[in-house]
Amino acid sequence: xxxTNINATGKLPEGGESVLNDVFSPYADYFIDIIEQRHxxxxxxxxxxxxxxxxxxxxxxxxxxxxxxxxxxIPQFIAPIQSLEKIGDFIxxxxxxxxxxxxxxxDDDRCAVFENVCPHRGARLxxxxxxxxxxxxxxxxxxxxxxxxxxxxxxxxxxxxxxPEQYRSLTSIVAQKKFSMLWQMPGEPNHGFSLEHWFAxxxxxxxxxxxxxxxxxxxxxxxxxxxxxxLIENFIEYYHVQSLHRNSLAPTLNGQLYSxxxxxxxxxxxxxxxxxxQVRRQTPHKTRREMVATYLLFPNVIIGxxxxxxxxxxxxxxxxxxxxxxxFNFIHKTDAEISEVCxxxxxxxxxxxxxxxxxxxxxxxxxxxxxxxSLLYGEAESLIGQLHRNLGAILRQGGKExxxx
Ligand code: FES
Ligand SMILES: [Fe+2]
Numbered sequence: 001x002x003x004t005n006i007n008a009t010g011k012l013p014e015g016g017e018s019v020l021n022d023v024f025s026p027y028a029d030y031f032i033d034i035i036e037q038r039h040x041x042x043x044x045x046x047x048x049x050x051x052x053x054x055x056x057x058x059x060x061x062x063x064x065x066x067x068x069x070x071x072x073x074i075p076q077f078i079a080p081i082q083s084l085e086k087i088g089d090f091i092x093x094x095x096x097x098x099x100x101x102x103x104x105x106x107d108d109d110r111c112a113v114f115e116n117v118c119p120h121r122g123a124r125l126x127x128x129x130x131x132x133x134x135x136x137x138x139x140x141x142x143x144x145x146x147x148x149x150x151x152x153x154x155x156x157x158x159x160x161x162x163x164p165e166q167y168r169s170l171t172s173i174v175a176q177k178k179f180s181m182l183w184q185m186p187g188e189p190n191h192g193f194s195l196e197h198w199f200a201x202x203x204x205x206x207x208x209x210x211x212x213x214x215x216x217x218x219x220x221x222x223x224x225x226x227x228x229x230x231l232i233e234n235f236i237e238y239y240h241v242q243s244l245h246r247n248s249l250a251p252t253l254n255g256q257l258y259s260x261x262x263x264x265x266x267x268x269x270x271x272x273x274x275x276x277x278q279v280r281r282q283t284p285h286k287t288r289r290e291m292v293a294t295y296l297l298f299p300n301v302i303i304g305x306x307x308x309x310x311x312x313x314x315x316x317x318x319x320x321x322x323x324x325x326x327x328f329n330f331i332h333k334t335d336a337e338i339s340e341v342c343x344x345x346x347x348x349x350x351x352x353x354x355x356x357x358x359x360x361x362x363x364x365x366x367x368x369x370x371x372x373x374s375l376l377y378g379e380a381e382s383l384i385g386q387l388h389r390n391l392g393a394i395l396r397q398g399g400k401e402x403x404x405x
Contacts, residue, residue: 015334020208020286020305024270027074028280028287031257031272050377050385054367057227067097069395070299075195076399077301077314078175078330079103081111083130088147091130092116095316095324101139101173102126102136103182104147107373108276110287111182114149114170125170145170180211181312198209201264205295209303214310217339217346221326224357226364228300228317229387231325234356235294235313236383238271244359248352253292260383265298271335279293296383299391308335308345321364 054060079093084105093101100116101199102125118125123140135144135152144152149170154160176195186193199206224231234240242255249255251274258271276290288307295303302313309331316324331342377384 013035015213016308016332017286017288019210019310019332020205020291020293021285021288023205023208023293024287024291026274027259027270028272028291030259031254031291032277032280033256035254035272035277045382046379047382047385048379050382050388051374052377052384052388053374054370054372056388057230057364058320058368060320061090063227064207065319065395066317066391069376069397070391071317072187073394073397074186074299075176075193075198076231077297078113078182078184078392080175080181080211080216080312080330082180082211082214086132088132088134089130090092090126090133090136090147090277092126092128094105096318098316099173100124102170106147107149111175111177112149113175113182113184115173115175119151119167119170119173120154177211178208180214189334199266199297202266202268202295202297205263205268206303206324209310210332211330212308213333215333215336217309217331217342219328220350221324221328222357223318224323224325224361225321226323226357226360227321228315228323229391230360231315231323232300232302233381233384234360234388235304236269236387237377237381238269238294239378240359244355245352248355260380262383262386265386267296267298267386269294269383293336296387299387304349306345306349308338308342309349311346321368325357342351 043250076098078101079091081103083089083091084103087105087107089105091103093103094116102114102116104112104114106112116125117123118138118140120141120143123138125136125138125145127139133147135146137144142155146152149164149172151168154163175182176185177183178195178199183195185195196203211368238253238255238258241253242250245253254272254274254276258269261268261270270291270293273290273292276287279286279290288305290307292307293305295305297303300315300317302315303309304311309329310328311329313325313327316325316326329346331339335342
């Protein structure tokens with residue numbers, strides 16, 4: 001860390017301003033050097049151009065192959081756990097094509113994940129999106145289950161001379177917590193799979209964000225009529241900012257200057273805002289307010305560190321041309337006193353996100369009728385080639401196990 005991270009009182013920055021401070025500071029100095037030389041610059045290992053086949057975005061067979069091969073082999077995002085505070089708190093989680101889930105806070109540091117399906121005769125057990133309950137009572141025949149998933153009572157005891165073991169508890173989903181998010185473990189037998197290993201290379205970066213210090217501000221959901229990979233591709237390049245977002249983001253984002261970096265299969269883009277040099281000189285501890293980072297947690301979770309909020313966006317593939325997007329917006333707990341500013345930061349970005357979604361839906365419509373075989377990506381879009389190479393490696397791997405510790 002450089003000396004300029006120490007503020008006027010000689011103390012290290014605290015709270016919301018310190019998010020990613022160690023990561024941002026050296027880059028801030030580096031970007032300022034480049035800005036002063038008045039060059040546009042992309043900092044990346046040269047990888048050349050990359051071409052991606054259009055059938056990967058429109059072909060239902062290719063989509064089915066992803067469903068059968070890819071998603072079963074990797075951890076799948078479930079939800080952040082910030083809204084689960086007290087024992088008995090729960091949320092329900094529904095992603096089309098995946099089993100409906102109940103996430104239940106079972107003790108001080110553990111959440112359990114169950115299928116939201118009654119073992120008696122298959123009804124949906126919990127209909128509310130969130131709440132706090134001692135027991136879940138099935139609306140069909142009123143069997144009740146504890147928040148730990150165990151059968152409390154079956155109505156009319158005499159109707160059931162016996163209840164075999166398998167009907168006495170909700171079906172558990174194997175899930176683990178990482179970065180204050182719950183992840184469903186790979187469904188295929190892969191006993192050596194380790195979440196620690198999967199995220200090892202990006203662990204420092206995520207820790208520097210400090211998710212546990214953030215509170216959930218709101219959550220936005222939207223169906224996007226486009227293949228999930230087009231959405232992810234959009235987030236892992238800033239090449240489009242100065243054109244697509246010319247009236248929204250471009251006036252504040254530098255847009256010409258960024259660093260693209262890989263952390264194993266994960267990725268990151270860092271870019272300065274236009275005021276960085278001035279702010280760095282006058283209030284160096286406020287660097288976080290003048291830089292933006294976007295992370296890819298491979299393959300379909302995007303983490304955005306914006307000046308006044310952090311977002312986690314999950315892109316759930318519904319079909320070859322439909323993706324369910326869910327964005328969780330967080331603010332640092334110490335920024336709660338400036339929550340109006342944070343809220344504006346969220347809305348400002350939401351406008352730009354709409355521009356992205358509309359453009360991407362148009363791309364999808366074009367790809368479905370175009371006779372072109374492929375798309376082209378340059379050095380400024382190098383994380384996209386990496387995404388496809390990593391996806392290809394898993395899809396080609398077929399039945400083999402991935403990422404053993
Ligand atoms: S299906 Fe739930 S109690 Fe019958
Ligand atoms: Fe965008």
